[in-house]
Amino acid sequence: MKHTTKAYPKFYLYSRIVKAKLFIDSNYYCNINLHNIAREGYFSKFHFIRLFKLIYGSTPHRYMTRVRIENAKNLLRQDFSISETCFKVGFDSISSFSGLFRKIEGKTPSEYQRLYQLRQENIKNKPENFIPNCFAEQNGWSKNSNFREVI
Amino acid sequence: MITQMNHVSIFVLNQDSAFEFYVNKLGFKVHTDAPMGPGQRWLTVCPPEQPGLEISLMSIEEGMMFKGEAAKQMRELVKNGTFGFGVFQCNDLNATYLELIEKGVVFKKPPTKEFYAYEALFIDDSGNWFSLGEKQRN
Numbered sequence: 001m002k003h004t005t006k007a008y009p010k011f012y013l014y015s016r017i018v019k020a021k022l023f024i025d026s027n028y029y030c031n032i033n034l035h036n037i038a039r040e041g042y043f044s045k046f047h048f049i050r051l052f053k054l055i056y057g058s059t060p061h062r063y064m065t066r067v068r069i070e071n072a073k074n075l076l077r078q079d080f081s082i083s084e085t086c087f088k089v090g091f092d093s094i095s096s097f098s099g100l101f102r103k104i105e106g107k108t109p110s111e112y113q114r115l116y117q118l119r120q121e122n123i124k125n126k127p128e129n130f131i132p133n134c135f136a137e138q139n140g141w142s143k144n145s146n147f148r149e150v151i
Numbered sequence: 152m153i154t155q156m157n158h159v160s161i162f163v164l165n166q167d168s169a170f171e172f173y174v175n176k177l178g179f180k181v182h183t184d185a186p187m188g189p190g191q192r193w194l195t196v197c198p199p200e201q202p203g204l205e206i207s208l209m210s211i212e213e214g215m216m217f218k219g220e221a222a223k224q225m226r227e228l229v230k231n232g233t234f235g236f237g238v239f240q241c242n243d244l245n246a247t248y249l250e251l252i253e254k255g256v257v258f259k260k261p262p263t264k265e266f267y268a269y270e271a272l273f274i275d276d277s278g279n280w281f282s283l284g285e286k287q288r289n
């Protein structure tokens with residue numbers, strides 16, 4: 001881990017970009033206009049995108065898509081339907097949501113949900129299979145103990 | 152030949168509070184959250200870009216692991232900030248520092264240029280401290 005000599009943005013600029021990032025994190029489900037965010041931070045659109053990309057490694061638009069997909073995963077894990085999830089995280093169409101989801105996650109939203117449910121079922125039925133034995137033994141959760149009788 | 156570490160433990164005072172800190176403040180992902188009997192839970196989280204490293208948030212309770220007074224002593228040691236459990240990495244330390252401050256994370260040291268790295272030190276909700284460094288930019 002070496003410190004780089006590359007020029008950093010000034011601290012007050014950081015503060016404004018971080019605020020914009022946090023705004024996206026909290027308002028990802030709205031119809032966010034990135035021009036407005038740039039203007040509120042007193043940036044030109046070009047300057048805003050350039051600094052955002054320098055700090056976070058992707059454009060604000062791409063970042064917002066990723067935040068929406070992460071929140072969609074959260075809702076799918078809570079058993080929301082695909083269409084409810086799609087609209088709750090700010091997408092307008094199920095096909096564009098499913099397409100982006102698959103592109104980013106490598107599986108469709110319904111596959112993701114099914115695999116998550118399957119894993120949760122396995123954890124519920126045999127939690128000891130998900131715990132390395134050294135930890136399980138230290139806690140009295142090993143396969144030969146009776147911890148399952150008291151769950 | 153050992154090739155990787157895939158599990159590591161951090162001792163915490165309260166797993167619910169640790170969940171809030173590591174997941175909702177630091178942005179870690181829950182890997183496994185399994186109830187293991189009354190008052191017991193196997194809870195592991197991963198840094199967002201390191202899904203292969205499960206960090207087990209281990210509650211310090213008197214029982215199999217900590218006998219008698221040991222649990223009480225361990226809780227005191229953790230609370231008093233005795234343990235530094237590791238070094239986390241981010242892409243941009245200034246931005247991460249400002250974001251975590253905004254989320255209420257307490258820092259022992261703001262981003263500082265040391266001879267070995269650009270680093271900050273923060274404390275988790277139990278009292279464990281960590282170094283936070285920056286990945287070298289291309």
